[in-house]
Each structure stands twice: as structure tokens, then as C-alpha cells.
Amino acid sequence: MAARKSPIFDTATTLGKMIAFLGISALSGVLAAGLLVPVAAATGTGASASIQFFEELPAELERGALAQPSRILASDGTLIATLYEENRQPVTLDQVSPNMVNALLAIEDARFYEHGGVDLQGIMSAVVSNVSSDTTRGASTITQQYVNNVLIDASLQSGDGSVTFSGGKTLGDKLREAKLAIAVEKELSKDEILEGYMNIVPFTGTTYGVQAASRYFFNVEAADLNIQQAALLAGVVNGPTFYSPELNPERSLERRNLVLGAMLSNSHITQEEYDAAVATDLGLDITPTLSGCVGAEQAPYFCDYVTHLILNDPAYGESLEARQDTLYRAGLTITTTLDPVAQTAAQTAINETAGRETTDPSVGHSMVSMEPGTGDILVMAQNTRYMPGTEPGDSVLNFNVDQYSGGDPNQPLGGVGGFQPGSTFKPFIVAAWLEDGRALNTTIDGRKRIYPQFDEWEASCYPDGKYVLPDEDGYEPQNYGDINYGSYTVLEGLAQSYNTITMETARQIDLCMPFQIAADLGIHDGKSADGDYTPLTVSPSALIGGGSEVSPISMATAYAALGAEGMTCEPRALTEVVAVDGTSFPVPEAACEQAIPEELARGVNYATEAVMERGSGQLLEFGDIPMAGKTGTNDARSQTWFMGYNSGMATATWLGNWKANSVSLGELQIGGQIYPEIDGSFIAAPSWERFMQQIPGLHSGEPFTDPPQRMLNAQRPTIQTQPGNGNQTGRPGDNQGSPGNSGPPADPPPGNSPEDPDNNEDEG
Numbered sequence: 001m002a003a004r005k006s007p008i009f010d011t012a013t014t015l016g017k018m019i020a021f022l023g024i025s026a027l028s029g030v031l032a033a034g035l036l037v038p039v040a041a042a043t044g045t046g047a048s049a050s051i052q053f054f055e056e057l058p059a060e061l062e063r064g065a066l067a068q069p070s071r072i073l074a075s076d077g078t079l080i081a082t083l084y085e086e087n088r089q090p091v092t093l094d095q096v097s098p099n100m101v102n103a104l105l106a107i108e109d110a111r112f113y114e115h116g117g118v119d120l121q122g123i124m125s126a127v128v129s130n131v132s133s134d135t136t137r138g139a140s141t142i143t144q145q146y147v148n149n150v151l152i153d154a155s156l157q158s159g160d161g162s163v164t165f166s167g168g169k170t171l172g173d174k175l176r177e178a179k180l181a182i183a184v185e186k187e188l189s190k191d192e193i194l195e196g197y198m199n200i201v202p203f204t205g206t207t208y209g210v211q212a213a214s215r216y217f218f219n220v221e222a223a224d225l226n227i228q229q230a231a232l233l234a235g236v237v238n239g240p241t242f243y244s245p246e247l248n249p250e251r252s253l254e255r256r257n258l259v260l261g262a263m264l265s266n267s268h269i270t271q272e273e274y275d276a277a278v279a280t281d282l283g284l285d286i287t288p289t290l291s292g293c294v295g296a297e298q299a300p301y302f303c304d305y306v307t308h309l310i311l312n313d314p315a316y317g318e319s320l321e322a323r324q325d326t327l328y329r330a331g332l333t334i335t336t337t338l339d340p341v342a343q344t345a346a347q348t349a350i351n352e353t354a355g356r357e358t359t360d361p362s363v364g365h366s367m368v369s370m371e372p373g374t375g376d377i378l379v380m381a382q383n384t385r386y387m388p389g390t391e392p393g394d395s396v397l398n399f400n401v402d403q404y405s406g407g408d409p410n411q412p413l414g415g416v417g418g419f420q421p422g423s424t425f426k427p428f429i430v431a432a433w434l435e436d437g438r439a440l441n442t443t444i445d446g447r448k449r450i451y452p453q454f455d456e457w458e459a460s461c462y463p464d465g466k467y468v469l470p471d472e473d474g475y476e477p478q479n480y481g482d483i484n485y486g487s488y489t490v491l492e493g494l495a496q497s498y499n500t501i502t503m504e505t506a507r508q509i510d511l512c513m514p515f516q517i518a519a520d521l522g523i524h525d526g527k528s529a530d531g532d533y534t535p536l537t538v539s540p541s542a543l544i545g546g547g548s549e550v551s552p553i554s555m556a557t558a559y560a561a562l563g564a565e566g567m568t569c570e571p572r573a574l575t576e577v578v579a580v581d582g583t584s585f586p587v588p589e590a591a592c593e594q595a596i597p598e599e600l601a602r603g604v605n606y607a608t609e610a611v612m613e614r615g616s617g618q619l620l621e622f623g624d625i626p627m628a629g630k631t632g633t634n635d636a637r638s639q640t641w642f643m644g645y646n647s648g649m650a651t652a653t654w655l656g657n658w659k660a661n662s663v664s665l666g667e668l669q670i671g672g673q674i675y676p677e678i679d680g681s682f683i684a685a686p687s688w689e690r691f692m693q694q695i696p697g698l699h700s701g702e703p704f705t706d707p708p709q710r711m712l713n714a715q716r717p718t719i720q721t722q723p724g725n726g727n728q729t730g731r732p733g734d735n736q737g738s739p740g741n742s743g744p745p746a747d748p749p750p751g752n753s754p755e756d757p758d759n760n761e762d763e764g
Contacts, residue, residue, distance in 0.1 A: 068331030331580030375569030418526025422632030631680030
């Protein structure tokens with residue numbers, strides 16, 4: 001076997017290494033202090049050309065702002081979520097343990113406080129080491145490493161690929177770093193350079209800087225790092241993946257002990273401290289700071305809503321890419337309207353009602369609460385886990401919000417886009433009745449009847465001012481259980497949610513009025529995508545919640561407007577956004593307008609209070625506070641609602657089949673139980689009750705003001721319209737009376753139980 005040739009006698013290798021390192025030494029010395037000019041001259045014209053090239057390189061390091069995590073906060077300052085591309089938590093040098101400083105200097109740059117940015121002595125030592133052994137020893141100072149990291153960060157932010165990473169650097173790259181290092185030493189103090197380096201250097205994955213690394217690996221502050229912890233981090237710097245204590249623990253331990261040896265050699269620790277430190281294991285306590293709404297501390301779907309608001313807003317950047325850069329790198333502190341106490345209560349109620357583990361994945365359950373008079377979003381919760389993927393119960397779709405902001409497909413909100421509102425639409429019919437100058441105690445003939453084909457309804461928003469029934473079989477609304485057909489007041493018709501009363505009430509006024517009032521209060525199609533909000537389809541069946549789909553936040557907006565006596569406010573989530581550099585971004589002020597007269601809202605509130613007193617909400621226990629509400633269920637019994645509101649808070653509680661709008665909730669497991677037949681009073685309303693019981697004294701509101709007497713007592717006789725024979729029974733409809741569906745349910749839910757406060761209610 002041939003003897004191994006010593007590298008000292010490998011002429012090509014040796015000369016190559018010597019020329020490269022001596023060239024750098026000479027050229028660095030020319031600018032630093034005129035040193036080694038004779039050496040450079042001795043190398044001939046090649047060195048002279050290199051010197052000219054070196055002199056033409058940039059002499060000033062442009063340092064951009066380092067990427068820092070953004071934080072989304074609740075109204076009380078508690079953390080909702082942290083968002084970042086690079087998890088970095090900048091600290092000052094006095095906030096870093098002396099052990100960390102000593103460990104880093106010992107292993108990376110023992111002469112840091114002696115050289116001027118380029119360490120000629122270190123270079124010569126590296127040359128001797130590299131040409132006389134098989135090892136490869138670097139000669140970059142901490143200043144040069146700082147420069148390199150600044151250049152890499154700038155290149156990554158700009159995306160220009162102008163920086164070559166370690167392992168592929170040319171002599172020109174090294175020269176540029178050297179010259180910039182010398183320039184940096186003239187601009188910054190040694191402590192400022194060391195502080196900058198400790199904050200910019202990567203430690204692992206997306207963890208940058210010594211503070212984030214201390215938290216990640218040991219769950220301690222950088223100021224509290226002990227000797228062995230500091231040595232491990234200092235060792236990781238040289239190769240975040242190669243020396244990773246998670247991926248390569250044995251190699252990391254060996255490297256840590258090497259650093260400890262360097263600390264001992266440089267008199268930073270005693271022999272006893274060294275012996276004690278090397279005897280320990282890695283001592284990891286991995287504590288990741290989860291990024292994004294997936295790792296939210298609370299309210300992940302509200303977090304998602306907030307991120308969409310910022311990414312849609314040109315105030316944060318002209319392009320989506322620029323806004324993403326602002327959100328994930330600018331260190332924003334985003335303060336929101338979320339009430340964390342109410343949010344916790346809502347999430348608890350949802351989990352107890354339809355928890356992910358005990359509920360069919362098709363069944364969604366959500367709550368969103370708003371403050372009347374401001375539009376502030378107080379609560380946004382749902383029963384799925386915020387997680388992309390296909391596991392049952394996982395979804396990043398937000399049940400509470402529209403698909404797009406303002407109906408603009410270029411401004412997604414991450415929402416499902418809404419559900420059929422059922423009887424929660426009925427208060428707007430009462431509003432239209434009152435707006436027409438009529439009274440709540442007017443008696444309406446609610447007998448079963450068929451509205452025949454071509455029956456004409458006054459409808460100012462249609463051509464010729466009328467709506468003509470198209471169904472060849474006519475239209476036959478039915479009450480729940482196919483009972484309670486008779487004469488009742490408008491007030492009682494709403495309290496008990498009788499469809500025949502609702503329909504005949506609307507038959508006597510302009511059919512378009514309830515839909516216009518609903519639109520004025522903030523209701524629109526949740527899937528609007530034509531650049532503006534699409535109003536709900538105007539038709540008789542839509543009066544009891546069929547047809548269009550409405551998001552819970554849209555319903556909460558409208559009911560909050562009723563609670564604020566007719567003042568509609570745009571939903572508002574942000575109160576302050578400030579970047580780490582002090583830049584303040586504009587946030588929407590409360591945007592409210594008087595949508596309907598105060599007296600009209602008072603009349604509707606008087607009617608919806610009756611729902612809580614003797615209708616579907618009569619057995620709900622929510623404390624001694626004023627409260628109005630309305631339940632709702634769509635035709636297919638696939639979507640159920642409860643709206644509870646006062647002057648302090650309006651909450652939309654929804655439970656439904658979010659995967660198949662036309663498939664009933666019957667026979668689907670909900671909270672570990674199966675309900676053959678479900679309406680809004682069965683599950684959604686008791687879930688709201690659980691929510692309210694956990695927040696006594698919060699957002700309790702003031703008593704509603706009574707409407708004027710003229711809105712209560714009938715001032716003129718009711719004009720009864722009798723299309724068809726009132727005793728006639730036409731084609732059976734569903735519980736809503738919509739055309740084309742099967743007959744009424746065979747097994748009505750049990751009456752007068754806490755889960756079903758009023759079996760007489762039809763949930764339109």
C-alpha cells in the first residue's frame with residue numbers, strides 16, 4: 001500500500017491555498033492600514049489588478065430592518081397568534097448572558113476586540129493550519145460573518161439571488177465581505193457589531209438570533225443561559241443543520257464540548273466549570289413558537305380573518321407580496337377588538353355542544369358576536385380545528401364570514417359564504433310592516449291557504465311593480481307540525497314563528513320592503529363575487545329564509561343594528577397596528593350610519609323580546625338582563641340558528657351541515673347524540689345559553705326603549721287577501737311550504753323541554 005503523501009508537499013494544493021489566503025491578506029491590509037503592500041507587490045500584476053478590483057467594491061454596508069415576528073393581540077393585550085417567516089426576538093447586548101458572549105468569542109473570533117474587521121493574524125494561522133493538515137479552518141471574523149448575514153438577509157428580502165451562500169463563494173465574494181467588514185468597523189462599535197450578529201445569525205430552521213434560540217432550545221431568556229447552554233448555541237452557529245441538537249445530538253454534543261474547551265483555553269471558565277459542564281447532557285427543552293393561525297393561542301379563525309383583512313388592504317403594501325412581507329417580517333403589533341373572556345366562553349359552549357371528537361365532520365357550529373353602535377367583533381369561534389388537511393374536523397374555512405370582502409373576488413376572507421337564514425329573517429318583515437304605518441297588535445288571518453299560480457304581489461323592485469308567482473302548483477306555506485292555522489296578531493305570529501302569519505303579513509305590503517330593510521341593516525348574499533354585495537333574492541319563499549345564503553357575521557351586523565336602535569356599523573376587527581420601527585398603519589374607525597329610524601328599530605325589538613318571553617326563547621336562562629332573539633331553521637333542516645341580542649352585544653349562533661346544504665342534520669351525530677329532527681331551538685339556542693351563562697355582567701346592555709303606541713295598537717283594519725279557498729288543502733309542502741318538497745315531518749320534536757322551548761314554532 002503506497003504511503004500517504006503529506007499535503008505540505010502537494011505543490012498545487014499548497015500554492016493554491018497560500019496564494020488565495022495571502023492575496024486576501026494583502027488586499028485587506030491595503031485598505032486597513034497599508035500593511036502587506038510589499039507582499040502584494042511581490043505577487044506581480046495579478047495582485048495589482050485584484051487591488052484595483054478591491055478598491056472598486058462597495059465600501060458601505062446597507063443594513064435593512066431585520067425580519068421580526070408580528071403579533072395579533074386581543075383587546076386586553078393577550079396574545080392571539082404570532083406570525084413570522086423568521087422567528088427573531090431582538091435583544092440588546094446587556095440582555096445576553098456573558099456566558100453566551102464568551103462562548104461565541106472563544107469558538108468564532110477570540111481576537112474580536114483586537115482586529116479591525118479582518119484578522120490578518122487569524123488568516124495566517126488558518127493558512128498554516130489548512131496547508132499542514134486535512135482540516136479546513138475558516139478565517140472569517142465575527143464582523144465578516146455579520147456582514148455575510150446582512151447580505152444574505154438583503155438578498156432573501158429582495159429575491160435577487162445576489163449573494164452566494166457558504167460553500168460556493170468566489171474570491172470576489174470574500175473580498176467584498178472583507179472590505180465591508182472594514183467599513184462596518186469604522187461605523188459601529190465592537191459591542192454594536194456583536195449585538196447585531198447575535199440577533200441576525202440563524203440557529204435552526206426559522207429560528208434566528210440568540211433570544212429566539214434560547215427560547216426554542218431551552219425555554220429560557222438569553223440573559224439566563226448557563227455555560228453549557230451557551231456553548232451549545234455557540235457551536236450550532238457554525239452549522240445549524242450539521243450541528244443541530246435535534247437532528248444530530250451526538251455531533252452537537254461533541255461540538256458543544258469543543259466550545260467548552262475553547263472557553264477554558266481562553267480563560268473564560270475555570271477547570272471546575274469546564275468539568276461540570278462537559279459532564280452534562282444536552283439538556284434540551286424544545287419550546288417552539290408556533291407561527292400563524294395554526295398555532296394560535298386563542299381564536300384561530302378570528303386570527304385568519306385578521307390576516308385576510310391586512311393582506312387585502314393596500315395600506316400595507318401595493319402588491320399582495322408586499323403586504324405579505326409587511327405582515328410576516330415587519331414586526332407588527334396588531335391590536336384587535338376581540339374580547340378574550342367572551343371568546344373563551346363561546347369556544348367552551350361550542351365544544352360542549354358539538355365538539356370535534358363527538359360530532360359528525362359535516363356538522364359545523366359557530367358563534368360571532370358584535371357590539372352594537374361600534375361594529376367591534378367581540379367573539380369569533382367554531383367547532384373545527386384550524387388546520388389544513390383532510391382529517392375529520394379539520395378546516396381552515398371560516399363559517400362566520402363571507403367568501404369575499406365587499407363581494408370583490410380579489411379580496412378573499414377565507415369564509416364559507418353563509419347559510420340559509422330560516423326564520424331569523426322574519427323580524428325584517430315585521431320591520432317592513434311597521435314601516436308601512438301598521439301596528440304589531442293587528443290581527444292577521446293565518447289560515448292554511450294556497451297562493452295560486454300567477455298570483456300577483458306588490459313588489460316595487462320588480463318590473464311593473466309586481467311579483468307574479470311562477471309555480472304551477474301555487475305556493476302553500478305551512479306551520480310547523482301542520483297546526484296553528486288561525487288568526488293571530490303580527491306580534492304573536494313572530495313570537496311563535498307562524499309561517500302563515502308571516503306570509504299573509506308580507507302579502508299586504510310591498511314584498512320588496514323587508515329585503516330592502518335587511519340590506520340597509522347589513523344583510524347580503526355571503527357568496528357575493530361580482531365586485532359588490534349581492535342583495536338577497538326577493539320572493540315569498542325567501543321571506544321565511546329560503547333561497548340566498550347569509551353569513552353569520554352579516555346576521556350579527558343586522559341584529560346589532562337593531563340593538564343600536566337602527567344604527568348599522570361595519571364589522572370592525574382592528575383597533576391599532578404598529579410596526580416594530582414605529583410605523584403606524586391606518587385602521588378603520590367605527591363606520592356607522594342610521595339605517596332605519598330609531599322608532600322602527602324599537603318596534604322590532606319589542607317584537608323580538610316577545611320571542612324570549614313566550615316564544616322559542618322562553619326557557620333559555622341567560623341572567624337578569626334585557627334580551628331579544630329569534631330562532632331559525634331552513635326547509636331541509638340542514639341549517640339552524642339562534643340570534644340573541646341586546647344593546648350591549650348581538651350574537652349569531654349557527655349550527656348546520658356545512659358540507660351539504662340540502663342534507664338534514666337528522667341522523668347525524670352532534671355532541672355524541674343523534675336528533676331525528678332538529679330546529680334552531682333544539683341545539684343552537686341552548687348553546688347560546690351556555691355561552692351567556694359564562695359571561696354574567698359582560699355586555700349586558702340596557703333595557704330597550706318601548707316603541708310609540710301607534711306601533712302597538714292597530715290604527716286601521718287589516719285588508720285580508722284570500723287567494724284560493726282557506727279550507728282547501730293543496731299539494732303538501734314541507735314545514736316551510738316551499739314548492740317541490742315533501743310533506744310535514746312525521747315526528748315533531750318533544751314540546752316544552754329546555755331543548756325545544758316551543759313545539760308550536762315553525763322554523764322557517
